[in-house]
Amino acid sequence: MTSIQHGEGSGRNTRKGLYWLIGIPVFMLGLSFAAVPLYDLFCRVTGYGGTTQISEDNLKGIIDREMAVRFDATIDPGIPLQVVPARIETNAIGTISTVVYRATNLTDEPLRTTASFGVTPDSTGIYFNKIECFCFTEQTIPPNGTVEMPVTYFVDPDLDANSELRTIRQITLSYTFHDS
Structure with a gap:
């Protein structure tokens, strides 16, 4: 019988994946709040719209x-x-x-x-x-x-x-x- 051993790297990869899963939505949420002020700044600088x-x-x-x-x-x-x-x-x-x-x-x-x-x-x-x-x-x-x-x-x-x-x-x- 063969046994599969999980090394230290497996736990690290799981944590890394979890950080990405949480980090991307948090980053996108931050961008959504920044979108209005950034768009306003762009319009003021360029006269757009x-x-x-x-x-x-x-x-x-x-x-x-x-x-x-x-x-x-x-x-x-x-x-x-x-x-x-x-x-x-x-x-x-x-x-x-x-x-x-x-x-x-x-x-x-x-x-x-x-x-x-x-x-x-x-x-x-x-x-x-x-x-x-x-x-x-x-x-x-x-x-x-x-x-x-x-x-x-x-x-x-x-x-x-x-x-x-x-x-x-x-x-x-x-x-x-x-x-x-």
């Missing part, structure tokens, strides 16, 4: 080409909020401008909201810079109250050097308001 840029000032000056900026607002269903976007503006590219959105709480309770944003055409996101925006922080609107929410922005003059964007005459800045 119409993600705008954040700036402190326009250091490149103003050029002799005009761009219209249209403002849009969407409200998630079920949020008792009315938002009036700013009127369309047409300025020389590079001009720093401030517009105001007005939001009215339609309830007898304070309402907290945040806004996500994007621009269209998507390819202009890398050139649309916000200096100040209500979207950077959570907004609290008093019961039955109306608040003004300013956005200070400019279109980067480098847009004019992009031959694919020479025919673009209007950018739309859109906000979607979410309950927070």
Whole structure:
């Protein structure tokens, strides 16, 4: 009769396999939590998907080409909020401008909201810079109250050097308001 002996290596291999079986799902779970911040960082750096840029000032000056900026607002269903976007503006590219959105709480309770944003055409996101925006922080609107929410922005003059964007005459800045 032959007997099979299990050496030390067998126990080590079992532990190694167990580490892999536990480690891979833990690693995948970690990646799933990191995906949103990493995607957000990618979009901010590249302007992908119409993600705008954040700036402190326009250091490149103003050029002799005009761009219209249209403002849009969407409200998630079920949020008792009315938002009036700013009127369309047409300025020389590079001009720093401030517009105001007005939001009215339609309830007898304070309402907290945040806004996500994007621009269209998507390819202009890398050139649309916000200096100040209500979207950077959570907004609290008093019961039955109306608040003004300013956005200070400019279109980067480098847009004019992009031959694919020479025919673009209007950018739309859109906000979607979410309950927070």
